[in-house]
Amino acid sequence: MKRTTIKDVAEAAGVGVATVSRVLSGGSASPETRERVLAVAAHLDYRPSALGRNLRQQRTGGIGLLLPDLTDPLYGRLAEGVLACARSAGEPVLVGSTGGDPEQESELIGMLLEQSVDKVVAVPSGDADTWGPALRTGMTVVFAGERPDEPTEEPVDDLLLLDGLRGRPRVEGGIPTVLADDRSGVRTAVQYLKGLGHRRIAYLGGPGHARRVSAFREALGPLVDDELVVFAGGSRDAAYAAASGLFQSRPDLTAVLAGGNQLGEAAVLAARELDLRIPRDLSLVMYDDVPWAELCSPPLTVIAQPAQDLGYRAAELVLRAGIRRPRSVLLPTELIVRGSCGPRR
Known part of the structure; x- marks a missing residue:
């Protein structure tokens, strides 16, 4: 007979996997939801294999790796770092793709719990509460690579900066995070660009860009024009629509940071x-170096982040967690100047 899974309980109770996980681990839930989940779990004779004491007694080893998009070159290189370590x-x-969807992320967390995977490296898609259970x-x-959505932005100085940079351990109680120094980049x-x-x-920004936008505003100072700070959704179509709309609505802009x-x-x-010539009509800098950036005509100037090293360091932290408490780290970025930027005409 097939064993009942946490997903079976969630479907029968009409709630998400994360809610079932939260209820069974003693987390917050409304009395009605808690009663319904517990009743369904009892009716289906659900025996949690990863929640509670069994998670601590039946370690299977291995690392769970959750990424928003397996086709993105950035996440591919990050995965290579995790796999190497x-x-x-x-x-x-064990690799899973969340599609950038918090609900799908919650389901994958539940599946990892079911399989007694107790170490996870993740590029988060939801907020910090998703990981509570x-x-x-x-x-x-x-x-x-990223932090989950939070009400306030954590200061850079609350991270340990590596490779000779200054810093100190992250504040106690937070989930350890390995980030690129996007603010500096x-x-x-x-x-x-100002020097040109x-x-x-x-x-031109997207979800989770609060730190980069803050750094952009600080660097521009009084030159900041709110109409020139544009956000797109997570899809390629949304990104194209945002870029096209920006370029058409503001023909006076001379440079863009993607x-x-x-x-x-x-x-x-x-x-x-739109027949805009790069860099004659528009200078372009892109955050993140990917193979096609150098193949463009002209090659793109980029802010390169050490994606593979991000994954390797994150895997190191999660594997050493039993020896000492992991500390968050910040890795340096590098501006690589190519041919997509020129002087303002």
Whole structure:
């Protein structure tokens, strides 16, 4: 007879996997929801294999790796770093794609709990509360590349900066995170564009770009034009629509900073469609270096982040969690100047 899973309980109770996980681990839920979930679990004779004591008694080893998009070159390189570290430690890796959807992320967390996976590296899609039930069961989690959505932005100085940079351990109680120093990268890029004479500089952003936008505003200072700070949804179509709309509504802008490789791709395509010549009509800097950036005509100036190292360091942290408490780290970025930027005309 097939064993009842947490997903079976969630479907029968009409709630999400994360809600079932939260109820069974003693987390917050309304009395009605808690009663319904517990009743369904009892009726289906659900025997949790990963929640509670069994998570602590039946370790299976291995690392769970949750990524928003397996086709994105950035996440592919990050995954390579995790796999390299896990391979050196003799640990298997279970990979899941969240599609950038918090609900799908919750379901995958539940599945990892079902399989007694107690170490996870994730590029988070939802907010920090999504991970609460898993953390209460004893799962060790390290975020890589991004933080979950939070009401306030954590200061850079609350991270340990590596490779000779200054810093200190992150504040107690937070989930360890390995990040690229995007604030420094964005500031350097804006200063470079200003040095070329650009004053009407746009930022094309997406979900989770609060730190980069903050750095962009700080670097521009009084030159910031709110109409030139544009956000797109997570899809390629949304990115293209945002770039095209920006370029058509503000023909006076002379430079744009695209906050990610998908947004940079959209900016290149929209500029081509609108007969904007790069860099003669529009200078372009893209956050993140991907293989196609150097193949563009002209090659794109980029803010490069060490994606593979992000994954490797995150895997190191999650594997060492039993020895000492992991500390968050911040890795340096680099501005690589190519041919997509020129002086303001």
